[in-house]
Amino acid sequence: MMMCLLRPLLAICVLFFVSNQAAPRYNNGFFYQDIMNGDGNGEIYFNGVRLHVESHQPLVSAARGSNVTLTCTYHYEPEINGTRRTRVKWSWLPANGADRNAGETNVMVAMGNRHRSYGNFKGRVRLRRSAPGDMSLVINELNLNDTGRYRCEIIDGLEDESVTVELELRGVVYPYHSQKGRYQFNFLEAQHACEEQDSTLATFDQLFTAWKEGLDWCNAGWLADGTAQYPITTPREACGGTDLAPGLRSYGQRAHLLHRYDAFCFAAAPKGMVYFLQHPQKLNFTEAVSACVQSGGHMAKVGQLYASWRFLGLDRCDPGWLADGSVRYPIVQGRPNCGPSEPGVRSSGFPPKQNKYSVYCYQ
Numbered sequence: 083m084m085m086c087l088l089r090p091l092l093a094i095c096v097l098f099f100v101s102n103q104a105a106p107r108y109n110n111g112f113f114y115q116d117i118m119n120g121d122g123n124g125e126i127y128f129n130g131v132r133l134h135v136e137s138h139q140p141l142v143s144a145a146r147g148s149n150v151t152l153t154c155t156y157h158y159e160p161e162i163n164g165t166r167r168t169r170v171k172w173s174w175l176p177a178n179g180a181d182r183n184a185g186e187t188n189v190m191v192a193m194g195n196r197h198r199s200y201g202n203f204k205g206r207v208r209l210r211r212s213a214p215g216d217m218s219l220v221i222n223e224l225n226l227n228d229t230g231r232y233r234c235e236i237i238d239g240l241e242d243e244s245v246t247v248e249l250e251l252r253g254v255v256y257p258y259h260s261q262k263g264r265y266q267f268n269f270l271e272a273q274h275a276c277e278e279q280d281s282t283l284a285t286f287d288q289l290f291t292a293w294k295e296g297l298d299w300c301n302a303g304w305l306a307d308g309t310a311q312y313p314i315t316t317p318r319e320a321c322g323g324t325d326l327a328p329g330l331r332s333y334g335q336r337a338h339l340l341h342r343y344d345a346f347c348f349a350a351a352p353k354g355m356v357y358f359l360q361h362p363q364k365l366n367f368t369e370a371v372s373a374c375v376q377s378g379g380h381m382a383k384v385g386q387l388y389a390s391w392r393f394l395g396l397d398r399c400d401p402g403w404l405a406d407g408s409v410r411y412p413i414v415q416g417r418p419n420c421g422p423s424e425p426g427v428r429s430s431g432f433p434p435k436q437n438k439y440s441v442y443c444y445q
């Protein structure tokens with residue numbers, strides 16, 4: 083049973099362990115009799131043997147498209163002889179708790195040499211098995227939606243121990259609003275808008291990290307968990323007042339179809355690259371679309387521009403078209419005539435499509 087007391091930015095949880103097993107089992111993890119796992123030579127009795135499960139890296143941060151290893155190893159203390167029929171089960175709790183009722187889903191189960199992977203993980207996961215007791219999970223070709231909490235559970239007869247590994251994608255959070263103006267998206271439209279920009283709705287943790295890194299934004303946006311929030315580093319009157327400490331200001335859970343906000347999108351570190359198209363003239367929107375294609379790419383999306391700015395140091399003081407019809411430019415090193423002194427992606431909004439600008443393409 084878990085009881086939580088929710089406070090802004092802080093959840094205090096108290097765990098109560100409820101024993102629902104008839105087996106002799108104690109809170110300290112010891113067990114005193116195990117007759118379930120014969121080694122073929124009769125029953126093993128072992129006293130005070132303990133199953134240890136651990137992860138050398140409980141927080142893993144990886145780039146999209148890369149292969150990642152979530153470590154998990156087990157051993158017995160004291161060591162025991164013989165092969166035991168140990169099972170391993172990896173399960174996953176998605177980071178974007180959009181569906182709060184969604185429980186853990188299976189990633190892989192294995193026993194001996196037999197194993198089975200599930201759903202979206204099928205064919206993409208394997209156990210590393212680089213040494214006895216190594217049950218680390220290797221995931222190939224990380225997706226945007228693979229982030230979350232992975233649980234490695236080792237099951238040996240009555241004994242069952244687990245460890246969790248948090249997987250996050252390296253990425254950048256940015257606010258996004260509709261071409262029609264501020265506060266136009268319901269939840270589903272916000273989800274869709276981020277996806278169109280090669281991004282996902284940001285999770286609370288992603289926005290929180292962005293806030294710690296200095297994101298300050300006075301317009302509320304949807305997050306993946308169905309709340310609307312905004313990050314404030316410098317409290318001010320116009321943005322929730324000066325009485326509140328810096329932090330994430332939350333409107334809490336909002337009705338998905340009824341309420342309208344902007345969106346906080348999350349763009350993972352890019353696979354490709356955004357480039358400023360060298361072109362003799364400035365272009366209207368339709369000309370810009372074909373100019374990118376002629377150069378072998380496509381018009382860049384907003385998420386791709388943010389990711390290239392953040393991870394590849396793209397810095398260019400020229401406003402250019404992007405695929406959503408907005409005009410922006412990325413500045414790593416603030417300087418005169420390139421917007422504010424802080425780094426950032428500057429936006430000129432969504433100008434009329436016949437206006438002429440440069441263009442950012444993606445390849």
Ligand SMILES: *[C@@H]1O[C@H](CO)[C@@H](O)[C@H](O)[C@H]1NC(C)=O
Pocket residue numbers: 147148149222223
């Ligand atoms: C990931 O692993 C697969 C299969 O093992 C391999 O073909 C691929 O090149 C790897 N990708 C990266 C980015 O290392």
Ligand SMILES: *[C@@H]1O[C@H](CO)[C@@H](O)[C@H](O)[C@H]1NC(C)=O
Pocket residue numbers: 161162163
């Ligand atoms: C394991 O086997 C070794 C020799 O094979 C023996 O010396 C040791 O006592 C055994 N340990 C246990 C816990 O049975």
Ligand SMILES: *[C@@H]1O[C@H](CO)[C@@H](O)[C@H](O)[C@H]1NC(C)=O
Pocket residue numbers: 202225226227228
């Ligand atoms: C995750 O993303 C992949 C590819 O981007 C997609 O095929 C899959 O359906 C997604 N899975 C979930 C659970 O959203």
Ligand SMILES: *[C@@H]1O[C@H](CO)[C@@H](O)[C@H](O)[C@H]1NC(C)=O
Pocket residue numbers: 366367368369435436437
């Ligand atoms: C852009 O210019 C071309 C002519 O070069 C014109 O045909 C087209 O309609 C213009 N597009 C827009 C959106 O104004």
